[in-house]
Amino acid sequence: MDPLPALQEAEATKPFASSITTSPVSPTASANLTPSEASIPVSEPILSEPLAPIPATTTAPIPDFAVQEPVTAITKIGDLQSLGLGNNTPAGLAEQLLEFVYVNTGLPWWGTIVCTTLIIRIGLFPLTLRTQRNLARLSYVTPHMQGLQNEMQAARARADIEGMRAASLKTMELYKEHKVSPFSPFVAFMQAPFFMSFFFALKWMAEAKVPGFMTEGLPWALDLTARDPLWILPMMGTLGILATLELGAESAGQNKLKDSRFKTVFRTLLVFSLPLTAYLPAGIFCYWVTSNAFSLLQGMAFKQPAVKNFFGIPPMYRPDAAPTPTIQGGGRLDPLQSVFRDANAIRMKKMQDDAAAAERIKQKIQ
Numbered sequence: 001m002d003p004l005p006a007l008q009e010a011e012a013t014k015p016f017a018s019s020i021t022t023s024p025v026s027p028t029a030s031a032n033l034t035p036s037e038a039s040i041p042v043s044e045p046i047l048s049e050p051l052a053p054i055p056a057t058t059t060a061p062i063p064d065f066a067v068q069e070p071v072t073a074i075t076k077i078g079d080l081q082s083l084g085l086g087n088n089t090p091a092g093l094a095e096q097l098l099e100f101v102y103v104n105t106g107l108p109w110w111g112t113i114v115c116t117t118l119i120i121r122i123g124l125f126p127l128t129l130r131t132q133r134n135l136a137r138l139s140y141v142t143p144h145m146q147g148l149q150n151e152m153q154a155a156r157a158r159a160d161i162e163g164m165r166a167a168s169l170k171t172m173e174l175y176k177e178h179k180v181s182p183f184s185p186f187v188a189f190m191q192a193p194f195f196m197s198f199f200f201a202l203k204w205m206a207e208a209k210v211p212g213f214m215t216e217g218l219p220w221a222l223d224l225t226a227r228d229p230l231w232i233l234p235m236m237g238t239l240g241i242l243a244t245l246e247l248g249a250e251s252a253g254q255n256k257l258k259d260s261r262f263k264t265v266f267r268t269l270l271v272f273s274l275p276l277t278a279y280l281p282a283g284i285f286c287y288w289v290t291s292n293a294f295s296l297l298q299g300m301a302f303k304q305p306a307v308k309n310f311f312g313i314p315p316m317y318r319p320d321a322a323p324t325p326t327i328q329g330g331g332r333l334d335p336l337q338s339v340f341r342d343a344n345a346i347r348m349k350k351m352q353d354d355a356a357a358a359e360r361i362k363q364k365i366q
Contacts, residue, residue: 073211074102083208090193094201108216109224113202113286120198121294124191132302132313134184139317141178147354148174170357198287206281217282224283233285234278238270240292247299 071082077099080086086095101119102112148171155163175181206213206225217224220232228234245266301307308315 071211074099077103080205080210083210085205085208085210090197091200091204094197095205098201098205102212109210109212109283110217110286113224113283114290117198117287117290118294120194121291124194127187127190128298129311129313131188132311134180134187136314136316137178137180138184140314141174141180143317144174144354145171151354170354195291199284202283202287203281206283213283218286221282224286225281227279228282228285231274231278233282233289234274234280237277237285237288237292238274240289240296242267242270244292244295244299247296247303 071079074080077096078086080095080099086092086099097119098112098116101107101116102109105112105115107115148167151170152164152167155161155167209225213224214226215222218233220230221228246263302313305315307313
């Protein structure tokens with residue numbers, strides 16, 4: 001038998017066999033093979049590409065901006081934002097103003113609060129000035145209003161359309177004459193959002209333990225995040241409110257607040273509120289006491305005729321003083337009864353004047 005055809009056939013099948021990649025057979029699988037199957041050679045697995053070397057580190061480097069060190073001092077604008085403060089809410093804007101003053105002046109935190117409070121109060125001075133002018137002008141309108149209201153009610157009871165219209169026109173002319181509007185008293189309340197924003201700004205800064213707040217306080221209250229241990233600031237705040245209210249009542253000519261009974265009520269309320277407010281952070285009282293002192297000095301200045309003339313504030317309306325009346329039996333009238341008596345006398349006089357003015361208006365309408 002010629003071996004040449006067999007060799008040629010083996011050479012033809014060799015490339016095909018060498019291209020087959022097989023895996024090792026486990027011993028369990030080999031035990032199940034027949035003798036003829038077990039005699040077939042099994043080649044080693046062949047990798048198509050060599051494995052790349054494994055790098056020493058597979059973790060990507062962390063960018064520098066992802067690493068934030070804790071803020072230990074307020075040294076630049078934006079440090080409060082890293083503490084979760086200084087956002088775009090009203091209180092956050094107040095915190096930004098405090099941060100601006102602190103960074104640019106170098107004052108301690110208690111001085112920063114005082115300085116920022118003065119900035120806010122001076123900025124609100126035009127609004128305060130307008131309030132003072134409105135109060136003075138309204139003092140001339142108020143004595144007439146009761147008579148006009150009585151006239152309006154009487155006309156409404158009679159179903160007198162012309163009378164109601166005349167009373168309404170008189171009211172409008174009265175406001176126009178004194179350059180005020182019925183909503184003038186509400187101008188003073190426009191300052192409340194500023195004060196509340198400042199209050200909550202300091203409260204949240206104390207809760208966040210802003211760096212420096214615990215060491216840059218007053219000599220007897222270094223920690224502005226805690227209450228005043230000696231209660232000096234709470235007592236100063238309470239006395240400041242009392243002095244401001246009494247001075248404001250006197251300048252407004254409000255007899256009720258001058259009466260000892262009403263003074264006693266206010267004093268009692270303030271005394272009972274002292275223990276409730278004494279546990280507020282000392283930083284809040286730095287603002288509170290400063291604002292009260294500014295209001296007190298401002299009220300004292302507005303009492304001076306020269307200051308009123310300079311700012312164009314008309315004098316408050318004051319009815320002619322009358323001796324304290326007596327009642328039958330020799331006793332004196334109660335101060336509150338005296339107030340009502342004076343108001344009733346003024347109202348009767350104004351009603352006569354208003355009736356004459358209404359008659360003139362009716363003639364113009366006809």
